[in-house]
Amino acid sequence: MIAIDEPTISDVHAVVEEVWTSFLGSDEPIQIGASTETTSLVDRLMLDDDTWTAAITVTGAWEAMILISVPVPAAGLITVGMLGLDPAEAETCGLEDLTDALGELVNIVGGGVKSLMPGPSALSLPLVAQGAITSTSNLEEVCAVDLTWHGHPIRVSIDVPRTTHGIGG
Amino acid sequence: MTPGGTDGPDVISETNFGFVADLLRRETAMLCERGKEYLVEARLLPLARQAGDPDVDHYVDRLRRDAGERARAVDALTINETSWFRDLAPYQAFVDDVLPRLLAARVDTRRLTIWSAACSSGQEAYSLAMLLDEHLPAGWTARIHATDVSPTMVERVRAGRYSQVEMNRGMPATRLVKYFQRVGSEWEVQPQLRTMVTTQVMNLAAPLPPLPTFDVVLLRNVLIYFDHATKQSILDRVQATIAEDGFLMLGSTETTLDLETTWTRESAGPAGRVVLHRPRHGRAVSRPFPDSSSPAASPHLTLRTGA
Amino acid sequence: MHALIIDDSRTMRSILKRIVHEIGFETTEAANGQEALDVLEAGLVPDLCLIDWNMPLMDGYTFVTRVRADERWRSMTLMMVTTESEHGQIVRALAAGAHEYVIKPFTADAIVEKLELLGLAVREVPA
CATH class of the missing domain: 1.10.155 (Chemotaxis Receptor Methyltransferase Cher; domain 1)
Structure with a gap:
């Protein structure tokens, strides 16, 4: 038996791009690869309050946690974009709007990623937090896509349980 | 949005x-x-x-x-953003008006040949394939020839794979589950439909390669992007490929130019909104190409302006 | 025409609301299947329900099953709008009585085209 524990980066990128184009328009494409300022930001992503993280878990035939990390300004742009608000409100949009928009974003990306893997499996309800989201279970990152949107670093990563990953023979 | x-x-x-x-x-x-x-x-x-x-x-x-x-x-x-069963009414006319007449007329051969000209990524060709799969009586066969000037598009038709976003565009859920299966992030059309569709790279604005005689030609939302002379020459060349009792279907805003001399028109479909063009007996007098030295023209261009 | 939009995400309800408003629908919102049932029990019979799958309290699949079991709501058109995209799940939703199924992400055109299929929207066709 060959266990495939993670989707490919290009499939994940395709999913993310479809979500972005559908809900945030194609004028400003989300591009694969880190922006020049990304490296330092990515290093800070897991630690910093400058970052919002949205997460959703998949359970069933495939088990994983899918995370999207975005810097605060990008979170604002995502929120006004999805809610159809004036971009000028990006910095002042309410916390409830922001968490709801990011939660729906990870829900849709998570659904797309789940569909890449053998089913059946189920999605949890999303979680959104400022800073990092850490699972109490023993997860390890198996796939990460670094993207740039409006000059901001966006990171989509997939964690799977350590116990199943790599055991495939 | x-x-x-x-x-x-x-x-x-x-x-x-x-x-x-x-x-x-x-x-x-x-x-x-x-x-x-x-x-x-x-x-x-x-x-x-x-x-x-x-x-x-x-x-x-x-x-x-x-x-x-x-x-x-x-x-x-020139990217063509297209839907399955685009505009709906032409497909209803195909099932309700065109197909019954062809089933009566082709009872000897029990074979239909259809051309999806300027097929883009193939939604039209496969939409027709689904309808034929559902409506052709047992013992009949159909071939849908899908052509486009873009080799990339023709390759996409051959692959028969569509993104999630493309599948959402007008595909009834019942047909999605009946005719497609998931492959990674995409959906792949079932082999039973793929075998009905043949593909070819073809430039409508240049002399056509040898083609079979078609019972139906769909040339939708293509002509609007060409000048008058090019339109005329495309229509002439296409007409020469249509059976005498065959049908031409254009986009809802398009018309054949010299109706009286070479084409007749019939209303069909819901509320008679769909126009079927039929070659007049005697056919068009073939006319010279307006300018054979003009650069390769690309007929699949369907810049969507509306919706 | 009236649409009941059932999704636990306010963002998604807002997106769907804008799309159906454009084509002349009035809307009511519910944040889960139970809330939607309460709206129906209170007497609203919308022409259309747009239904998410994963929601707290009552999911969209259960909502469809409950609505289909009740004569009062026979006339309503039920369209799932969900991120669930497994082949088997679409089959299940259709078997439970959903009329159409849209997978997130979608564009406004996709929603309108589906409503055209369902006879709930008519696109202007030039004469």
Whole structure:
């Protein structure tokens, strides 16, 4: 038996791009690869309050946690974009709007990623937090896509349980 | 929906729009008239950003010196965003009006041959294949010949794979689960439909290769992008491939130009809104091509202007 | 025409609301299947329900099953709008009585085209 524990980066990128184009328009494409300022930001992503993280878990035939990390300004742009608000409100949009928009974003990306893997499996309800989201279970990152949107670093990563990953023979 | 795209009126300059229009006309014979500035802007802005240009005007400057980028721009301008069962009514007319008459007329051969001309990524061809799968009596066969000037598009039809976003566009859920299966992030059309569809790279604005006689030709939302003379020559060439009792279906805003002499029209479909064009007996007098030295014309261009 | 939009995400309800408003629908919102049932029990019979799958309290699949079991709501058109995209799940939703199925992400055109299929929207066809 060959266990495939993670989707490919290009499939994940395709999913993310479809979500972005559908809900945030194609004028400003989300591009694969880190922006020049990304490296330092990515290093800070897991630690910093400058970052919002949205997460959703998949359970069933495939088990994983899918995370999207975005810097605060990008979170604002995502929120006004999805809610159809004036971009000028990006910095002042309410916390409830922001968490709801990011939660729906990870829900849709998570659904797309789940569909890449053998089913059946189920999605949890999303979680959104400022800073990092850490699972109490023993997860390890198996796939990460670094993207740039409006000059901001966006990171989509997939964690799977350590116990199943790599055991495939 | 592009809620993010609410920037100010960042409109392409008149000179640069003229350059893009000329480029399109030269490369594809497609017309890009004034009033389409917003469309050019919308299609080129993502490319401009990718190339590192601040706006479309800077990007057009780049186009003036970079042939590779010009090819990308032409591709982006001619992308056909299309739906399954696009406009619905023509497909209803196909099932309700066209098919019953062909079933009566072809009872000897029990074979139908259909041409999806300028097929783009194949939604029209496979939509027809689904309808034929559902409506053809046992013992009948059908072939749908899907052609496009773009080798990339023809390859997509052959692959029969569509993204999630493409599948959402007008595909009834019952047919989605009946005719498609998931492959990674995409959906793949079932082999039973794929075997009905043949493909070929073909330029409608140039002399046609040898083709079978077609019972139905669909040439929808293509002619509007060509000038009058090119339209006329395409219609003549297409007519020569249609059976005497066959049908031509155009887009809802398109007409055959010289109705009286070479075509007859019939109303069909819901509320008679669909026009079926039928070759007149005696056929068109073949006329010379307007200018055989004109650059390769690209008939799949269906810049969507509405919706 | 009236649409009941059932999704636990306010963002998604807002997106759907804008799309159906454009084509002349009035809308009512519910944040889960139970809330939607309460709206129906209170007497609203919308022409259309747009239904998410994964929601707290009552999911969209259960909502469809409950609505289909009740004569009062026979006339309503039920369209799932969900991120669930497994082949088997679409089959299940259709078998439970959903009329159409849209997978997130979608564009406004996709929603309108589906409503055209369902006879709930008519696109202007030039004469």
